[in-house]
Each structure stands twice: as C-alpha cells, then as structure tokens.
Amino acid sequence: MTERPNGHRPTLEDVARRAGVSKSTVSRVINGEPKVRAAVADRVRQAVAALGYVPNQAARSLVTRRSNAVAVVVTEPQNRLFVDPYFDCHLRGIRQELVRRGAQPVLLFIEDPDDYPRVGTFLGGGHVDGALLFSLRTDDPLPAMVAHMDLPAVFGGRPAGGSGHRGRGYASVDADNRGGAREAVRHLVSLGRRRIGTITGPLDQTSAADRLDGYRDVLLDAPAELVAEGDFTLRGGADAMAALLDRCPDLDAVFVASDLMASGALRVLRERGRRVPEDVAVVGFDDLVAIAEATEPPLTTVRQDIEDMGRLMARLLFERASDEPASRDGRPAPSSVVTPTRLVVRASA
Amino acid sequence: MTERPNGHRPTLEDVARRAGVSKSTVSRVINGEPKVRAAVADRVRQAVAALGYVPNQAARSLVTRRSNAVAVVVTEPQNRLFVDPYFDCHLRGIRQELVRRGAQPVLLFIEDPDDYPRVGTFLGGGHVDGALLFSLRTDDPLPAMVAHMDLPAVFGGRPAGGSGHRGRGYASVDADNRGGAREAVRHLVSLGRRRIGTITGPLDQTSAADRLDGYRDVLLDAPAELVAEGDFTLRGGADAMAALLDRCPDLDAVFVASDLMASGALRVLRERGRRVPEDVAVVGFDDLVAIAEATEPPLTTVRQDIEDMGRLMARLLFERASDEPASRDGRPAPSSVVTPTRLVVRASA
Structure with missing residues (x-):
C-alpha cells in the first residue's frame, strides 16, 4: 500500500531519500531522460509508486514552457x-x-x-x-x-x-497509395486477368482516391461498372463485392482497397460459389497480418508499414x-x- | 474548402456574420449550451467548419478557470x-x-x-x-x-x-459484484449442480475478488481445487477451464467471472466433448450482448449495465x-x- 512519511504531499526529496539516489537522478528518471542505469531507474520508479509522488507541473512548465x-x-x-x-x-x-x-x-x-x-x-x-x-x-x-x-x-x-x-x-x-495500387493491378494483369474490378474506400478520403487513381493508371479504359465504392469496413467490402458480381458476372479479379474490405469480399465470393483465385483473383491493401494470414485463402495484398x-x-x-x-x-x-x-x-x- | 475572409485568424464575429446570428448565439452553440434551435445550431457549426474557427481558449479560461x-x-x-x-x-x-x-x-x-x-x-x-x-x-x-x-x-x-x-x-x-456472483451460484445450485467450480479474474483486482467472495458466500465449503484464476481474457478463460477439468473431471457447473473468459471456457468444454448445459452448466458475468448471444449455446450471465x-x-x-x-x-x-x-x-x- 502507499506510504506517506509525514502525511504531507510527497516531494522530490522524499522520492530521492527512499530510492537512495540524488534529486537530479530522480528528475532524470521522471523526465524520461536516458543515461540512468536500469536498476537505479527501477528503484526510483518503485519509490514514486510507493509514495504516490506527483511531479509539480507548474514548476516544470515555468522552466520548459511545455506540457510534455x-x-x-x-x-x-x-x-x-x-x-x-x-x-x-x-x-x-x-x-x-x-x-x-x-x-x-x-x-x-x-x-x-x-x-x-x-x-x-x-x-x-x-x-x-x-x-x-x-x-x-x-x-x-x-x-x-x-x-x-x-x-x-x-x-x-x-x-x-x-x-x-x-x-x-x-x-x-x-x-505511396497510388504506387501500391498500381503494383497490385499490374500483378493481376500479369496473371492474365482481363476483367479486373476494384472496391474503393470512401472517395472523399485521399487514401481511397489515390488508390483508385493507381488502378486507373494501369487500366486506362476500365468502365465505371467495374468500380464499386466501399467504406473501409468488412460489411462495406461484402456489399460492394455483391454489387460488382451483379453488374459484372464475368469479373475475374478484384483489387480491394483495404484488407478488412477484402475479407468481406472473400466471404461473398465463397457464398456465390466463386473459387479464389481460380475464378476470381483478389488483392487487398494494408497487409494487416492478423487479417491477411487468416483469410481463406490467405490474402495477397499491398504492404504499408503502419x-x-x-x-x-x-x-x-x-x-x-x-x-x-x-x-x-x-x-x-x-x-x-x-x-x-x-x-x-x-x-x- | 475552407474560406478565410481577410486572411486573418477567423473570429467569433466572422462566424456570427457568416451564420447570420448574434455573437452570443455562436457562443452558446460552441459551449454546448442547450436552448438553441437545431437548424440555427447547424448553421453555426457549418460556419465554424467553413472558416476553420477555433475558440480562444485563453480568454475563456480567464473567465471560467476551467479547461472544459x-x-x-x-x-x-x-x-x-x-x-x-x-x-x-x-x-x-x-x-x-x-x-x-x-x-x-x-x-x-x-x-x-x-x-x-x-x-x-x-x-x-x-x-x-x-x-x-x-x-x-x-x-x-x-x-x-x-x-x-x-x-x-x-x-x-x-x-x-x-x-x-x-x-x-x-x-x-x-x-454489485458480490451480489451478482451469489445470484449466479445460487442459480447453479437450484439446477441441482453439486460440483460447482469458478474461474476468477486476476485476484489483485477488487471486482475479481468480490465475485469470488460471492461464490464463497454460497459454497462455504468449496475446496480450493474448484477455484482457478484467470485474467479476464478469452485465452485465460480457456486455460483455466482446462485446468479445472484436469483437476476435477466430475465438475458439473462453473461460474466464470467474465463473458469473454466464459466464451474461452465454452470452447474448451466443446473440445473435451462435454455438453453444455447437460454435462457442465456455465454462467458468465457482464452480459456483453455481442458475446453472450453469440456463444454456442447462448450464455446465461450476470448483467451489469456497463x-x-x-x-x-x-x-x-x-x-x-x-x-x-x-x-x-x-x-x-x-x-x-x-x-x-x-x-x-x-x-x-
């Protein structure tokens, strides 16, 4: 339990005394400065916790003019x-x-x-x-x-x-949203796919607009029916996939602008009896490993190091x-x- | 896009002028006070957004001495x-x-x-x-x-x-953690269960300790082997369930101190071929509907309105x-x- 030596609000001195170190060492630990040995820093932190010490912010702000x-x-x-x-x-x-x-x-x-x-x-x-x-x-x-x-x-x-x-x-x-999208779509083209759709994010977001631009860089003449707008959610991806399949039953690939939407799209493709990748190849975006490695089949996707x-x-x-x-x-x-x-x-x- | 009338930092006056309302109306909307008609408040908010207006916090703090x-x-x-x-x-x-x-x-x-x-x-x-x-x-x-x-x-x-x-x-x-736990365990007793175990949360947390106390209020003589400590995670619930079954294969009921742990426990019971509730009855705690209605079978649990x-x-x-x-x-x-x-x-x- 917390101990307070004299019932007063604990001071920097109290912490230093309890940890058996100098006041400046306590200061350094509290301000997150390096160059304090780990064992010493641990002793200081234990003393801070045991005493319920709170650094005096007003005093610090006068010096640093910062809130940290x-x-x-x-x-x-x-x-x-x-x-x-x-x-x-x-x-x-x-x-x-x-x-x-x-x-x-x-x-x-x-x-x-x-x-x-x-x-x-x-x-x-x-x-x-x-x-x-x-x-x-x-x-x-x-x-x-x-x-x-x-x-x-x-x-x-x-x-x-x-x-x-x-x-x-x-x-x-x-x-590099646009470059990543280009690479994804070029990959689908290199696999021999000819009817490549895309599921976008909300197009009032720059990342979604940039990824669509990348798709269009490669497929200059892609008709509007091959583009379905999603909302970066799993359900949004599923709904957009269903809409694409209704409009273009001969679709043989889809570039999906996020992994979460791609996992929704995969679910719909499975429900409609389309094999992935044999009937429809799918590429996502993000490389969120928890999603991309767990989907059935595992997801080919564009990695960004988030x-x-x-x-x-x-x-x-x-x-x-x-x-x-x-x-x-x-x-x-x-x-x-x-x-x-x-x-x-x-x-x- | 954002418009700034004269290139200066937009003022309360600018917002009032653009919205066609008084300065005090703008103030009331910004301070979240009631008694402004919804349509008027909307106009003010649109003007705030269009101008990129930021209220002057320093001035407000002098009056209210508060950060809000x-x-x-x-x-x-x-x-x-x-x-x-x-x-x-x-x-x-x-x-x-x-x-x-x-x-x-x-x-x-x-x-x-x-x-x-x-x-x-x-x-x-x-x-x-x-x-x-x-x-x-x-x-x-x-x-x-x-x-x-x-x-x-x-x-x-x-x-x-x-x-x-x-x-x-x-x-x-x-x-009322203790009272809720008592009700859960009494329910299991009323179903005729005789070997009732419990999976607790981490016992350095008061909610976990209180729920265990409630269990013991009803089962005064429960042996220690019927109590397994979990950590309020799904995996912790699964591990604790496995340990209970190893120690007490004749267990016929378990009170689990959270719904998330209970869903882990149900998974282990299923893997071990125990039918729920026929072989082992399970009661959770929380009533997180997203969990409790989705488990197989749906979870009897203690509701707290979180x-x-x-x-x-x-x-x-x-x-x-x-x-x-x-x-x-x-x-x-x-x-x-x-x-x-x-x-x-x-x-x-």
Whole structure:
C-alpha cells in the first residue's frame, strides 16, 4: 500500500531519500531522460509508486514552457477503433515513439461535427505541445483549424486541401497509395486477368482516391461498372463485392482497397460459389497480418508499414517542435513524407 | 474548402456574420449550451467548419478557470481495448455524458509502470477539470496520486485501498459484484449442480475478488481445487477451464467471472466433448450482448449495465466538481455508488 512519511504531499526529496539516489537522478528518471542505469531507474520508479509522488507541473512548465503532452486526434467513431486493427497498429507506433521521448500521448476522438470546436479549443489551449491528426476527408476543417494555431502538427495521410493554408503549415506522413495500387493491378494483369474490378474506400478520403487513381493508371479504359465504392469496413467490402458480381458476372479479379474490405469480399465470393483465385483473383491493401494470414485463402495484398508510419509521425512532430530550419517567410516549411509500399503475394492472387 | 475572409485568424464575429446570428448565439452553440434551435445550431457549426474557427481558449479560461476537458485514464494495455467490448461499452457511456455537458474527453493509457509519473504530471498540470479512472489493482498508485491533487476524480470500480486517503478523497461507481456472483451460484445450485467450480479474474483486482467472495458466500465449503484464476481474457478463460477439468473431471457447473473468459471456457468444454448445459452448466458475468448471444449455446450471465455505469461516473464527477456539500473538514466526502446486477438466463445454465 502507499506510504506517506509525514502525511504531507510527497516531494522530490522524499522520492530521492527512499530510492537512495540524488534529486537530479530522480528528475532524470521522471523526465524520461536516458543515461540512468536500469536498476537505479527501477528503484526510483518503485519509490514514486510507493509514495504516490506527483511531479509539480507548474514548476516544470515555468522552466520548459511545455506540457510534455501530445494530442492524437482520431476522426473516426470510437467503436471503429475496436473492430479495425489498422488503428491499433498506427496508435502503437505513435505511442512507442512519444513515450520513448518522454511525451504523454493524449487521445481525442472526433465522432460528430459538434466535436470540432471543442477539440479545437483544447488543442489551442496550451494543454499539448503538438498534435498528430488523421484528417482525410475533403471537407474536414481540421487542417485549417490547426493552421491557425501556433501548434506543431503532423497529419497521418495526406490532407485533402494540400499544404496551401496560411499559418504554420503542417507535415504529413502518407503511404505511396497510388504506387501500391498500381503494383497490385499490374500483378493481376500479369496473371492474365482481363476483367479486373476494384472496391474503393470512401472517395472523399485521399487514401481511397489515390488508390483508385493507381488502378486507373494501369487500366486506362476500365468502365465505371467495374468500380464499386466501399467504406473501409468488412460489411462495406461484402456489399460492394455483391454489387460488382451483379453488374459484372464475368469479373475475374478484384483489387480491394483495404484488407478488412477484402475479407468481406472473400466471404461473398465463397457464398456465390466463386473459387479464389481460380475464378476470381483478389488483392487487398494494408497487409494487416492478423487479417491477411487468416483469410481463406490467405490474402495477397499491398504492404504499408503502419506501425512505422506512426513512429515517423511522432518523429516528424518533434523535429518541427524543435530546431527545424525555417522557410523564407520565417515559418517552418510544410514537409510531407511518402513511405514505400510493396506487394506481398500469398494465395488469393 | 475552407474560406478565410481577410486572411486573418477567423473570429467569433466572422462566424456570427457568416451564420447570420448574434455573437452570443455562436457562443452558446460552441459551449454546448442547450436552448438553441437545431437548424440555427447547424448553421453555426457549418460556419465554424467553413472558416476553420477555433475558440480562444485563453480568454475563456480567464473567465471560467476551467479547461472544459476531463481525463479518462485506462490502466490497461491499449490493445486490450481492441479485443474486449467491455471497454468500448464503458467509454461510450462516459463519452456520451461528458459531451452532453460540453466537456472534452481526453483518453490516457497506462500500460507500463513508467507511465504513472508522466500521467500524474499531466493530471496535475491544470489541463483537465477532473479525471475518470479505472484503477483496480491492489498496488496501484493512482488513488494516492489523485488524492494528493486538487482534482475531482471518480473511479470505475472500487479502488483496493478503500477511501482512507488524505486529500480530496474520491468517488467510485461499482457494480454489485458480490451480489451478482451469489445470484449466479445460487442459480447453479437450484439446477441441482453439486460440483460447482469458478474461474476468477486476476485476484489483485477488487471486482475479481468480490465475485469470488460471492461464490464463497454460497459454497462455504468449496475446496480450493474448484477455484482457478484467470485474467479476464478469452485465452485465460480457456486455460483455466482446462485446468479445472484436469483437476476435477466430475465438475458439473462453473461460474466464470467474465463473458469473454466464459466464451474461452465454452470452447474448451466443446473440445473435451462435454455438453453444455447437460454435462457442465456455465454462467458468465457482464452480459456483453455481442458475446453472450453469440456463444454456442447462448450464455446465461450476470448483467451489469456497463454503459450506464460510464454515464454515472461522468455525472458524479460533475457533482463533485460543482456544488457538492462539503464534509466536516471542509472537503467533499468520498461517495461510492454500487449499481445493481441481475441474472439473465439463456441456454448455458
């Protein structure tokens, strides 16, 4: 149980005394600085826990003018997080890198248009040193909101508005969606497929639009009936697959813009008695191993390293928050990073 | 796309002009106050989004001295959230009630002992007006940390240390775990079962310990071999079921302390050729409908209204933060609420 020596709020001194180390060592451990031996750091942490010690934030802020917290803003219904391993993966990478640098991740959800001004107020209120955002829809006010704040920000995925906003500008980390889609469709062509459809994500999201562009780069003359819009959910993938089969019974391949949608599409193909890959070859996108290795047959898909993209977002944010070179007008230049994708061939195509 | 009339950071006036309403109407919508017609509120929100307007937090804080944000602290690995619908349900209730009152939920995870001081620093730094916490392990430093801060706090589940901490004290919302477990075991006894085992949660958590106490209230002389400790995961439930069957092949019933563990236990019973409920009757705990109605056979279980408990936590927090009557020493008294449970009979017992 927790012990308090004299009943007062425990101090840094109390922690140092109990752990048998100097106050500056306690400070270093608490601020997540390296160069403390693991055994010593453990003793300090045990003392912190036993005493219920809480560092004095007001005192720290005067020195650093920082909250040591970073907002992670997710524009999805909270329950999407619970069914889509994509987010789990992304957040794991982000969290790893933030915590490694001693920053507290603070998760905010936008589920509803009403949430924007409230989230904006929090972001602009000095409670966080920066923000990592996922804002992918064409009409999303987040890029403009963040551009008006003096807050370092990095977007996961390319925001729809480009980087033309006034203000601080922003960075983004995106996968090579278009290139990955091209590789997927070229693979289907190389297998001799002639009626290749695609199931897209919601086309007001840049990742979905970019993947469709990649499909069209290869199949310049693909008729509109071969394109069905999904919503990045399993059920959406199933519904779009059913629609494609109704419209084009002679379909012999489909490029599906996410693994979760692809697993829904595989279910429908099985129900309709189509063999995969013999009758219809299927390629997904993401390479979420928990899905892609579990489908029947295992899914050929385009790999993007989602966890690494999360880590990269956090790293970019710290660069922007610290000594990034300023651009001509004295503001840091927006910077965007596009990470490579590659085809992982399993059994479905 | 976002429009900015003169290139400056958009103001409350800009929003009012664009929406064709008064500044005070804009204020009311942004602060989540009721009494604005839905059509008018929609116009304001559209103007906010189109302009990328961000309310001026510094100005608001001077008036209210509040951040209008509430921390939700979850002491679980983030990926637990993605496999256990319990948390989804709890967070949904919390979020609903916070948002209804215009407060921004801010989600913090504690996955590692290193996280405590960092989370404590954030909680104590004036960034949130209160905290909702899930802290259930005996050696958890959170109750003591929060007790040292001038921060209203409500715990989900009864903290292990009781309410004896100095400082502000805290409230908690807990289900009647012991009473629910008693009802479950009495039900098994009433079915004529004679060798009734139990699979518990981790016994350093109060909810797990309370449910085991309820089991023992009814079966005073149950031998230790009938008790197997699980960890509230599906695999933990399966492993504990296998251990029980190895030790007590004549087992004819089992009370499992969570639905997720019960679904793992049912899988093992099926693999071992035991019919449910004919050979072994099974009762779970939680009534997570997504699980309990999907198991084969559907699960008889103890219902706790998890979403409502989330709402209740948020309501209690607002009461404590506002005009709760003070106790004798000038501090608000800790208050704890225990919500009722009830048995839902399906096919497994």
